[in-house]
Amino acid sequence: QVTLRESGPALVKPTHTLTLTCTFSGFSLSTTGMCVSWIRQPPGKALEWLALIDWDDDKYYSTSLKTRLTISMDTSKNQVVLIMTDMNPVDTATYYCARTDSSSWYFDYWGQGTLVTVSS
């Protein structure tokens, strides 16, 4: 059974750095073909893909946010971490992690999401 769970702060101050952790089970990022993505959704708005890391530790980022994002993995802990710098109120959103297909990048299992509010 595949499960993913996001964790991190609910409130972040403007200009500060956000660190989110995705803890998963039911698959291993050491297995060829496995990937995990981060996706966010501002309140009442559409989904936005942020970053992907694959089993070979290759990393891919949203073109518009790549200067602010870092994705990494700890295969021993079954965790993927997303760091987003210079947070702004427009970054207020629910952040999801999702297992991702390595060929066509569809997201077959999602975490429940974690709401991050950026406010002073």
Added chain:
Amino acid sequence: QSALTQPASVSGSPGQSITISCTGTSSDVGNYNYVSWYQQHPGKAPKLMIYDVINRPSGVSNRFSGSKSGNTASLTISGLQAEDEADYYCSSYTSSNTIFGGGTKLTVL
């Protein structure tokens, strides 16, 4: 990349069929058979309904089907049921990125 274009809303009566379109460009939808569709109920995480344009994951009703023509992909839901009322998002792979549509709110009348 710009978001894929979806109608803001569609509606239908129980038992009817509806289609949601998702228009991209020759760089994304038109260039790859890597379109996926997601259903999202309020307050819930998205759920994969269709992948690679036409494929249904195990457990998804066969009332859901996908297709593509040129730069436009479509999701069709037949035999509408009250539980189908939700937001629907399309997504397309494009050159080491993924873009989503703006979402479509489906109302079952």
